[in-house]
Amino acid sequence: MSWNLHTRCTAFVDGQRVAAGELRHVAIKAKQAVDARAEARLLVFDDRDGSQIELDLRGNMSDLMQRLSGDAPITPPQDETPIRRGRGRPRLGVTAREVTLLPRHWQWLNAQPGGASVALRKLVEDARRRNAESDRARGCQEAAYRFMHAMAGDLPGFEDATRALFAQDVAALEQHMVGWPDDIREHALMLAADALHH
Known part of the structure; x- marks a missing residue:
């Protein structure tokens, strides 16, 4: 999951909670706690999904804030390959992927109003609502x-x-x-x- 300066998170240093709130505030508290204890073990967790957020705490507070805000220079990867455009409607967020079904499933889907794609989208939306x-x-x-x-x-x-x-x-x-x-x-x-x- 992606994060930004407003992501709600919690920082722990050596098992003790040192900060909770938006990442921009938590990062400052975390750096202060780590700077105060050289051997401290810092772990920061995204409160949405429990995943860890890796913070680069090197340098001074100004360096940290530059990295967090994205103002620090970013080196592009050396082996960058062009992104191939596949089927679908990328501007609408629609991407084509392979779905494996039995012949009777395809027959039923193709017989639905709007065809297989429309029928599948409706089925997924219904399931999402039912299982929310x-x-x-x-x-x-x-x-x-x-x-x-x-x-x-x-x-x-x-x-x-x-x-x-x-x-x-x-x-x-x-x-x-x-x-x-x-x-x-x-x-x-x-x-x-x-x-x-x-």
Whole structure:
């Protein structure tokens, strides 16, 4: 997932939360914390999906802000190959990809008003609407898992906590996280909240 200066994220230094909020503010706090402790281990997580955000904290604060804002010079890759335009309607965001179906599926799709493409788009939109809540819950579980794996993978109860997370068992999850540092436990529960109260 792409990020920008307004991406909501949380930074941890040696397992302790040092900042939460927009990336532009979190990066400043993270640099201050790392500069204060030379051997500190910094991890920054995107609050949307639990993925890690790599921050380049070299140099001074001005250097950091230039890199974050995109003002720093960017060296283009040496082996840049031209992008080949495929089928589809790129201006509308439509791209052609291969779909493998049985002959009876193609027959049914081709018999639909508008043809196979229109029918497939309608089917996908219907499924997205129908499954929106369960998709959101699964996304929260995956975000919490990514964070837990990075921050608590070596902590006691991690595997049991993971099973409880995917079983949506709030009581068991909290029980297996009892010995974890408060900041890690609270952030994992925050990421998983929608899935746990689904």
